Structures are given as C-alpha cells and as structure tokens.
Amino acid sequence: MRTRPLARLATLATALAITAMPAAAPAGAEPAIDGYQPYVAARNCTDSAYAKPGVVEFKDVLISRMGGSNGGIVACSGYEHMEGRALDWMNNASVPAEAARVQKVLDWMLATDADGNAHAMARRLGIAYVIWNERVINLYDSDKSWKTYTCDGSAGGCHRNHVHFAFSWAGANRQTSWFTADPRPAYWYPDHTGPVVPADHRTSAATVYNPATRTFDVFATGTDGALKHTWWDPATGFGAWASAGGGVTGRPSAVYNPVSGSFDVFATGTDGFLRHTWWDPATGFGAWATEPNRKVTGTPTAVYNPVSHSFDVFATGTDGSLNHTWWIPATGFGSWAAAGGGVTGTPSAVYNPVSATFDVFATGTDGFLRHTWWTPATGFGAWATEPNRKVTGAPSAVYNPVSSTFDVFAIGTDGSLNHTWWTPATGFGSWAAAGGGVTGAPSAVYNPVSATFDVFAIGTDGSQKHTWWTPATGFGSWATATGASVIGAPVAAYNPDKQSFDVFAVNSDRRLNHTWWLPATGFGSWATADTVRLGG
Missing domain, CATH: 2.130.10.80 (Galactose oxidase/kelch, beta-propeller)
Incomplete structure (x- = not known):
C-alpha cells in the first residue's frame, strides 16, 4: 500500500485543477449537514490498528457501485493508514476510463448541495482530505481548494495509481450523517441509484x-x-x-x-x-x-x-x-x-x-x-x-x-x-x-x-x-x-x-x-x- 509521504503543498492555479460539479438534491430533505472535520494526525500503528467500520463501508460502496479495487486500509507505513482510517482506491490516472471514474466520484463528493452546503458528501462522510494524481484537497484548511502535492515521482508516491481518502475519527467510526441517516437519499451514493448498500457482510x-x-x-x-x-x-x-x-x-x-x-x-x-x-x-x-x-x-x-x-x-x-x-x-x-x-x-x-x-x-x-x-x-x-x-x-x-x-x-x-x-x-x-x-x-x-x-x-x-x-x-x-x-x-x-x-x-x-x-x-x-x- 502506498501512503501519503511527507510533502510540501503549494497552490495550483492551472486549468488542470480538479473541480466539483453541482449535484441535484432536494432542499431540506435530509439531516443537518456535518461541519468540516479537524485534522488529527495518526499516532502509531499499535493504537487501534484495524480497519474502521466507516472506511470499510465506504470502500464496499465505491468498489461495488463504481469499480476500481481496494489498495488497502491499514498499513504501518504512515499517516491515517496506521489507525485504519484511510482508504487507497486503486485507479490509474493514465487510463481514461479509470480517470473518468475517479472524477465522477470526486464531483459527487465535493459538490455543493441544493441547500448551499459546499463539499456536502465529503462532510457527511467525515473526509479530512483527498490525494489524487499529484493534487490534494485539505477540507480542514481555510483554503479548501486543490493544491499541488509534491512527491517522489513514483506512481504510488504521487498517487497516480490510487486515490487516498483520509477520514476523521468521526467518519471512520460511522458517527457522521452519511452513516447515521436511515434511509439515505439516493443522491448520497456516487452512482445515485438509491438505498441498496452492498456492504458485504456488515448487514447480513x-x-x-x-x-x-x-x-x-x-x-x-x-x-x-x-x-x-x-x-x-x-x-x-x-x-x-x-x-x-x-x-x-x-x-x-x-x-x-x-x-x-x-x-x-x-x-x-x-x-x-x-x-x-x-x-x-x-x-x-x-x-x-x-x-x-x-x-x-x-x-x-x-x-x-x-x-x-x-x-x-x-x-x-x-x-x-x-x-x-x-x-x-x-x-x-x-x-x-x-x-x-x-x-x-x-x-x-x-x-x-x-x-x-x-x-x-x-x-x-x-x-x-x-x-x-x-x-x-x-x-x-x-x-x-x-x-x-x-x-x-x-x-x-x-x-x-x-x-x-x-x-x-x-x-x-x-x-x-x-x-x-x-x-x-x-x-x-x-x-x-x-x-x-x-x-x-x-x-x-x-x-x-x-x-x-x-x-x-x-x-x-x-x-x-x-x-x-x-x-x-x-x-x-x-x-x-x-x-x-x-x-x-x-x-x-x-x-x-x-x-x-x-x-x-x-x-x-x-x-x-x-x-x-x-x-x-x-x-x-x-x-x-x-x-x-x-x-x-
């Protein structure tokens, strides 16, 4: 598993920046939006080093509905993976179909909803930041825009072959509204197809x-x-x-x-x-x-x-x-x-x-x-x-x-x-x-x-x-x-x-x-x- 290396983040102002498209959503029809989650650095791999249930469910939803594959949740190699609260979703930025799949998910996750809440699904999921294709968006920053992700040049280190989703503790433990709402509106899913949640054996x-x-x-x-x-x-x-x-x-x-x-x-x-x-x-x-x-x-x-x-x-x-x-x-x-x-x-x-x-x-x-x-x-x-x-x-x-x-x-x-x-x-x-x-x-x-x-x-x-x-x-x-x-x-x-x-x-x-x-x-x-x- 590749995890987030130490990196310098600088603002990117080019036409290559990833943007979020608006999502259609019924105004006022769901639980109140969650606030932006603070960043909490991982401590060590002996502290709760198992895959947290919110990350597992999100992984199941992504792969079963959108494709791609699981690059792992837990690894003693750095950052939130050490505590089981990060997901590496495997997609290749150089393959057009896979890049388009990632873009669709990011558009859904970072869209402004009908009530004017920016980054609505990311907030409901409890996402702290996302890295993809040499870019990062830190939702805990005052400037919540995509920035350059300085890396080692490798496909894994630069996140050209996977998306890194970092969860807050609340999201990782299924405490944010995406997990607690029952049922969830259809547009809360990346494919917008409704409340079937194939979370493998979680609901079985x-x-x-x-x-x-x-x-x-x-x-x-x-x-x-x-x-x-x-x-x-x-x-x-x-x-x-x-x-x-x-x-x-x-x-x-x-x-x-x-x-x-x-x-x-x-x-x-x-x-x-x-x-x-x-x-x-x-x-x-x-x-x-x-x-x-x-x-x-x-x-x-x-x-x-x-x-x-x-x-x-x-x-x-x-x-x-x-x-x-x-x-x-x-x-x-x-x-x-x-x-x-x-x-x-x-x-x-x-x-x-x-x-x-x-x-x-x-x-x-x-x-x-x-x-x-x-x-x-x-x-x-x-x-x-x-x-x-x-x-x-x-x-x-x-x-x-x-x-x-x-x-x-x-x-x-x-x-x-x-x-x-x-x-x-x-x-x-x-x-x-x-x-x-x-x-x-x-x-x-x-x-x-x-x-x-x-x-x-x-x-x-x-x-x-x-x-x-x-x-x-x-x-x-x-x-x-x-x-x-x-x-x-x-x-x-x-x-x-x-x-x-x-x-x-x-x-x-x-x-x-x-x-x-x-x-x-x-x-x-x-x-x-x-x-x-x-x-x-």
Missing part, C-alpha cells in the same frame, strides 16, 4: 440448520453492536430475539456443535479482536471470550473439525494476511498462524473430508481469487492465484462430494456471477459467467438430491435473485423474488426435510427477512422478524 446474518429441532438458528449483529439470535421454524415463523451484547461488528460466523447440540459463534469486536460465545437452545447465550493477541478485519469464518471436535477459524488480519486460530470448548482459543497472501474481506473456508484439511479461498487486494489450505499438522500451504478474472466481495466455496473438488462462486467487477472450481491435484479450473446484475457476496449451497449448486445473490436493484450451477451444463436461468428490497449479502441453508432452501436477508429498513426456494416452484413468500434493527 448467519444461519445454521438445527437437526435436533428441524429449525434454523439465525445470528446477526444489531445496529447497537450487540450479537442477536432468533430462530425460524417453518411451521410457525420467527421466534423471539435474544441479545448477547458483546460490542461486535459485521456478520458473525455460527457453527453447529454436534457433540453438545449447541452453536459456537465467532465475531469481530469493535476493537478488532476476535470474540467467541455460544448459544444453547435451552439456556441461551454463554459468556464471551476474546482472543487478545491479533487484530482482524471483516467477518471471520469458522468450520467444525470432526476429527478433533474443535473449531478452526480463519480471518483476515489488518495487514492483509490470512490468519488461523482454533477454539476448543474446554480450553478456549489457540495460537495464531499467518499465511500472508495480501487478501481482503471475508475468507471462505471449507473442510475437506478426504484429506481432513481445510481449503480456504479469498479475494486478493489485487482483485484476483486466491487459494491456500490449512493442515493441523503442518499449517498453511502455498498460495495459488487465479489470474484471469477479477472479482469483488467475498467468494462462496462449497465442497462437491461427487468429484471431491470445490466449486467457487464470486461476483465479478462487471456485476456478473462467476463460477470456477478447485481441484487439489490440478488447481483452478476455467471461469463461467452467469450475468445477473448482482452485487456483494453470493451464498452457494450444495443440493444433495440433484448434485447441483443453488446460488443466491442480491441484485443491484435490491432484489433477491437465484440461479443454479450444474457441473455438466453450467448455469441455469435467473429467478427473482418479489415483495422485498434487501441489502447486504443473503445467507441460504439447505432444508433436508423439505429438500428446499431457506434464505435470510436484511431488508432496506434493516429488519431480518425470510423466504424459501423450492426447485419445483421457485421463491416462496417473505416473512419479516420483529423490530430489531440489524447491521452493526
């Missing part, structure tokens, strides 16, 4: 089938930062909510424990540390435990290990490294191991019953799909990269028991659902694209009746969509559920009693919704849980 739930009760247990983070639990009974609908507190963020990872008949739940704390609790249907939530030795970002992925009766947990570190630890109910967390890898977002980890190992897939910071594996005896294996297609968001990998391979689904930078596979002997297969106009992260589930894969994703229009993948013939057609506008990433689980799929998603008012998919008849009706709001 985790669901697990309970074979004892033949119901689905659902875990999610509330807007208050508390871990929440409810259940879905196909006969009676949603159950009551219970809260574990916890101060967590993003989607939790929940796993059924077949020994105890309970659920082990892992989540990222607001302080960046991995946390664990459990849910027992008879007694409710257990106590929290925190792993205090390494900070992580995004959503962890936990997988049950049937050999050791423990849980293997994978998460992306603040340095972009894939990390592994484990949880044993009797003794707690184990030690960390790092695979490196330069990855971002949420990994997808799957148990391999043939080798008794774990195959892990993640999106690289360069946008390419990556794979490694974890063996309890020897640790991480080597990385492999699929270099032919860039993806965005988190991949969804599923074990194929027929071929003993892994089918992987991910959304491309063009909004198309894509499929590839991984064979331990030969590596990645070729890509196939389903189109679909989808965003965020897909949820793929193996269908043991048809030996195919059912895939669910959110459309760019906020609709819930479904397709399937058959190894012999490829993707099927798309189907769209009606009656709800959803955000975030859906999560689906196979229902062995009905041979159908139960699908959970958060709707646009941040309440949990449920529908189902039956291969013979398509989507069922929607049901909505009570007034608990989700998306911490």
Whole structure:
C-alpha cells in the first residue's frame, strides 16, 4: 500500500485543477449537514490498528457501485493508514476510463448541495482530505481548494495509481450523517441509484440448520453492536430475539456443535479482536471470550473439525494476511498462524473430508481469487492465484462430494456471477459467467438430491435473485423474488426435510427477512422478524 509521504503543498492555479460539479438534491430533505472535520494526525500503528467500520463501508460502496479495487486500509507505513482510517482506491490516472471514474466520484463528493452546503458528501462522510494524481484537497484548511502535492515521482508516491481518502475519527467510526441517516437519499451514493448498500457482510446474518429441532438458528449483529439470535421454524415463523451484547461488528460466523447440540459463534469486536460465545437452545447465550493477541478485519469464518471436535477459524488480519486460530470448548482459543497472501474481506473456508484439511479461498487486494489450505499438522500451504478474472466481495466455496473438488462462486467487477472450481491435484479450473446484475457476496449451497449448486445473490436493484450451477451444463436461468428490497449479502441453508432452501436477508429498513426456494416452484413468500434493527 502506498501512503501519503511527507510533502510540501503549494497552490495550483492551472486549468488542470480538479473541480466539483453541482449535484441535484432536494432542499431540506435530509439531516443537518456535518461541519468540516479537524485534522488529527495518526499516532502509531499499535493504537487501534484495524480497519474502521466507516472506511470499510465506504470502500464496499465505491468498489461495488463504481469499480476500481481496494489498495488497502491499514498499513504501518504512515499517516491515517496506521489507525485504519484511510482508504487507497486503486485507479490509474493514465487510463481514461479509470480517470473518468475517479472524477465522477470526486464531483459527487465535493459538490455543493441544493441547500448551499459546499463539499456536502465529503462532510457527511467525515473526509479530512483527498490525494489524487499529484493534487490534494485539505477540507480542514481555510483554503479548501486543490493544491499541488509534491512527491517522489513514483506512481504510488504521487498517487497516480490510487486515490487516498483520509477520514476523521468521526467518519471512520460511522458517527457522521452519511452513516447515521436511515434511509439515505439516493443522491448520497456516487452512482445515485438509491438505498441498496452492498456492504458485504456488515448487514447480513448467519444461519445454521438445527437437526435436533428441524429449525434454523439465525445470528446477526444489531445496529447497537450487540450479537442477536432468533430462530425460524417453518411451521410457525420467527421466534423471539435474544441479545448477547458483546460490542461486535459485521456478520458473525455460527457453527453447529454436534457433540453438545449447541452453536459456537465467532465475531469481530469493535476493537478488532476476535470474540467467541455460544448459544444453547435451552439456556441461551454463554459468556464471551476474546482472543487478545491479533487484530482482524471483516467477518471471520469458522468450520467444525470432526476429527478433533474443535473449531478452526480463519480471518483476515489488518495487514492483509490470512490468519488461523482454533477454539476448543474446554480450553478456549489457540495460537495464531499467518499465511500472508495480501487478501481482503471475508475468507471462505471449507473442510475437506478426504484429506481432513481445510481449503480456504479469498479475494486478493489485487482483485484476483486466491487459494491456500490449512493442515493441523503442518499449517498453511502455498498460495495459488487465479489470474484471469477479477472479482469483488467475498467468494462462496462449497465442497462437491461427487468429484471431491470445490466449486467457487464470486461476483465479478462487471456485476456478473462467476463460477470456477478447485481441484487439489490440478488447481483452478476455467471461469463461467452467469450475468445477473448482482452485487456483494453470493451464498452457494450444495443440493444433495440433484448434485447441483443453488446460488443466491442480491441484485443491484435490491432484489433477491437465484440461479443454479450444474457441473455438466453450467448455469441455469435467473429467478427473482418479489415483495422485498434487501441489502447486504443473503445467507441460504439447505432444508433436508423439505429438500428446499431457506434464505435470510436484511431488508432496506434493516429488519431480518425470510423466504424459501423450492426447485419445483421457485421463491416462496417473505416473512419479516420483529423490530430489531440489524447491521452493526
């Protein structure tokens, strides 16, 4: 990651200066504008060095709606990156289409709104300054104009290959009006397309089938930062909510424990540390435990290990490294191991019953799909990269028991659902694209009746969509559920009693919704849980 070098700033008065175009906006129709945020220099890399939630959400919105790629949020190399409150958005100033994309975002961010508020979206986001293509605008200065950015001549140092967005603490912590307004007006988004916010797994739930009760247990983070639990009974609908507190963020990872008949739940704390609790249907939530030795970002992925009766947990570190630890109910967390890898977002980890190992897939910071594996005896294996297609968001990998391979689904930078596979002997297969106009992260589930894969994703229009993948013939057609506008990433689980799929998603008012998919008849009706709001 390239970060802001020490530089001399001088006023630029040439025709090359970047200007902001006015934006159409309804006067007086939204919360009061935020003031300009003061500049607070970063202190050191040990003080809260994890990706702050406001920066993560802004990154997700930019990449999913506008393109480009993530150059990183955290790095011990200087300035706000040291505290996880700066984003490097990768675009090349010498590529006309990429330069135009950046200009569109800057025009939107720095526009004067209909109430006469200059730099309206930058203020609502809590942006302190922006650097792009050898120029900088300091919104904390009295002179809020673009100035020359003196640099070392390199593409990274001069910010010709990325935009550097520096956040104030208020913006980084989602305390400014862009983050607190609910809902947001459409023009508050850089593509002006409305309130679908594909923040990967921030507004998403985790669901697990309970074979004892033949119901689905659902875990999610509330807007208050508390871990929440409810259940879905196909006969009676949603159950009551219970809260574990916890101060967590993003989607939790929940796993059924077949020994105890309970659920082990892992989540990222607001302080960046991995946390664990459990849910027992008879007694409710257990106590929290925190792993205090390494900070992580995004959503962890936990997988049950049937050999050791423990849980293997994978998460992306603040340095972009894939990390592994484990949880044993009797003794707690184990030690960390790092695979490196330069990855971002949420990994997808799957148990391999043939080798008794774990195959892990993640999106690289360069946008390419990556794979490694974890063996309890020897640790991480080597990385492999699929270099032919860039993806965005988190991949969804599923074990194929027929071929003993892994089918992987991910959304491309063009909004198309894509499929590839991984064979331990030969590596990645070729890509196939389903189109679909989808965003965020897909949820793929193996269908043991048809030996195919059912895939669910959110459309760019906020609709819930479904397709399937058959190894012999490829993707099927798309189907769209009606009656709800959803955000975030859906999560689906196979229902062995009905041979159908139960699908959970958060709707646009941040309440949990449920529908189902039956291969013979398509989507069922929607049901909505009570007034608990989700998306911490």
